[in-house]
Amino acid sequence: MGVDLGPLIKSRRQIRVEELHGKSVAIDAYNALYQFLAVIRGEAGEPLTDSKGRVTSHLSGLYYRTLNLLEKGVKPVYVFDGKPPELKAQEIENRIRQRESARAKYEEALKRGDLESARTYAALSARLRDYMVEDAKRLLEALGVPWVQAPSEGEAEAAYMAAKGYVWASVSQDYDSLLFGSPVLVRNLTISGRRKLPRKDVYVEVVPELIRLDEVLGELGLTREQLVDLGILIGTDFNPDGIRGVGPVKAYNYIKKYGRLENIAELASELSSIDYNAIRTIFLSPSVAEPGPLEWRPPDEGAVVEFLCREHDFSEERVLNALRRLKASAPARTETLDRWFG
Numbered sequence: 509m510g511v512d513l514g515p516l517i518k519s520r521r522q523i524r525v526e527e528l529h530g531k532s533v534a535i536d537a538y539n540a541l542y543q544f545l546a547v548i549r550g551e552a553g554e555p556l557t558d559s560k561g562r563v564t565s566h567l568s569g570l571y572y573r574t575l576n577l578l579e580k581g582v583k584p585v586y587v588f589d590g591k592p593p594e595l596k597a598q599e600i601e602n603r604i605r606q607r608e609s610a611r612a613k614y615e616e617a618l619k620r621g622d623l624e625s626a627r628t629y630a631a632l633s634a635r636l637r638d639y640m641v642e643d644a645k646r647l648l649e650a651l652g653v654p655w656v657q658a659p660s661e662g663e664a665e666a667a668y669m670a671a672k673g674y675v676w677a678s679v680s681q682d683y684d685s686l687l688f689g690s691p692v693l694v695r696n697l698t699i700s701g702r703r704k705l706p707r708k709d710v711y712v713e714v715v716p717e718l719i720r721l722d723e724v725l726g727e728l729g730l731t732r733e734q735l736v737d738l739g740i741l742i743g744t745d746f747n748p749d750g751i752r753g754v755g756p757v758k759a760y761n762y763i764k765k766y767g768r769l770e771n772i773a774e775l776a777s778e779l780s781s782i783d784y785n786a787i788r789t790i791f792l793s794p795s796v797a798e799p800g801p802l803e804w805r806p807p808d809e810g811a812v813v814e815f816l817c818r819e820h821d822f823s824e825e826r827v828l829n830a831l832r833r834l835k836a837s838a839p840a841r842t843e844t845l846d847r848w849f850g
Contacts, residue, residue, distance in 0.1 A: 510682030511739040515756045517683070519723040522715050525697070528676075529581035532802065533694060534666035536680040537586040537655065538636060540698040541644060543681070544569025545634035547699065552623050553614060553630025558820040566640050567647055567820060573698055574653060575830050579837045585675060585802050586648055586655040588641065589662040593790050595746035595783065602748055607633045643820075650812045652805030664688045664794035674799055677718075684745070686721050687736050687791045693719045730763060736791045737784070738763045741775075746787045751778050807831055 548565040549555055555565040577584050592600065610632035617626035648655045658665035666678040667690035677692035678685045685693045696716045725732060741759035743750025754762070754775075766772045769784050809831055816822040 510684045511687060511744045512742055512756055513683040513686065513724075513735075513739065516728060516738075516760055517719060517724055519720065519727050520695075521718045523694075523718050525577065525580045525582065525716060528577075528694070528697075528716075530583075531676040532583040532585065532674075533677050533679045533697070534656070534669045534675040535584050535586050535698065536663045536666050536678070536682070536685075537588045537641075537644065538662055539680050539682065540573075540586070541566045541570065541636055541640065542634060543699050544573075545636060545640075546631040549627065549630055551627075552618060553627040555630075555634075562820070563637075563640060564820050564822070566636070567643060567816065568822075569698075570644055570647055571651075571816065571822075571827070572830060574648070574651060575834050577697075578653075579834050583804055584653060584679075585669075585799075586644075586653070587662040587666045587669070588645070588655060588657050590657060590659045590795075593660060593746060593795075595786060595790065599745045599748045607635055647812075647815060650815055651807045654802045654804065656799045659797050660795040661688075661790075664790075665796050665799070666690065668794070668796040669799055674802065683719075684739075684791075686719070686724060687732075687739050687744075688794060689721070689732060689792075691721050693721070695719065728760065733788070733792065734763050734768065736788055737769045739791070740769065740782065740784050740787055744787060744791075746790055747782050747784075751775060807834070 544566045545555065545563070548569050555563045556568055558564050574584060610629045614626055614629035614633055617623075617629055645655055656665060656669070663678070663680055663682060663684050666675075666680065667685045667688035669675045670678045670690045670692060677694050678690040679694045679697045681695055681699070683693070694716055696714050699714055721732070725735065728735070730738065738756075738759045740747060741751050741754050741762060742756055751759075762772050762775070769775075769779055772779065809828070812831065813824060813827060816827050817824040
């Protein structure tokens with residue numbers, strides 16, 4: 509879910525992927541993989557699968573989107589979640605229930621022949637399984653793209669990497685990256701392109717957008733600590749219900765008036781049931797690790813073909829054509845492919 513800061517953020521700028529040329533970005537891997545699982549589906553909402561029935565939607569999205577970024581001179585590193593904080597248990601349970609409910613509605617829609625609804629519910633029922641995560645890591649290794657295993661929240665690790673200069677920005681759809689302290693957040697990078705609105709015969713162009721933490725804090729007149737308190741009022745992954753009746757604007761007004769949660773006397777009763785100090789710690793002092801040196805290598809064509817085409821039935825022609833486009837784009841960026849990937 510993430511915290512809903514969207515209505516409060518005005519200092520965002522739409523960008524083209526090409527503007528990230530030469531920059532490294534830490535991508536919240538689970539966030540991206542769920543997007544691929546939700547979007548890359550068949551006419552009736554069914555995921556792509558190989559001949560053994562294993563889901564491959566996430567691999568298709570990861571492969572072609574990553575190569576697209578590399579073609580444009582962006583250097584991605586994917587960050588995978590570790591053990592979630594105990595306070596996230598309720599949110600995880602909520603997500604499981606929502607997916608189960610969506611799955612049941614998907615099957616009902618199929619029986620009715622309502623493919624439009626089926627596709628919508630199928631996307632909501634997407635579930636990332638352990639084998640999919642391991643397959644994603646294996647594909648990244650074949651592509652020569654680094655990945656990092658976070659000790660806890662992947663988004664926290666990505667934000668830490670951006671704050672410490674390991675990468676230029678963190679990439680996620682969620683605004684939590686700002687609460688975790690990422691100085692630069694890029695949204696829509698892994699889902700940019702033409703997208704159909706659910707239940708409408710309308711298509712929109714989704715473009716990447718750039719958000720800077722210092723600009724957000726400046727326009728709101730808040731500190732990062734206060735931004736975290738604001739998020740707690742709205743609801744985070746660690747207190748998903750937030751405070752009843754308090755949305756983004758009302759939460760902002762509370763923090764601007766009172767400064768911090770302890771000073772909001774009229775919400776004292778509601779706040780007493782939230783371990784907000786523990787949530788503050790998760791955002792302000794998260795469990796992170798030094799990622800070590802990040803190295804980008806040229807793709808191993810043989811390993812890519814073996815994994816995607818031999819093991820998972822991808823079209824060899826399409827897979828190789830994508831690799832050839834990447835190789836052909838290298839001279840325009842640098843003198844040699846090896847130098848660019850070094």
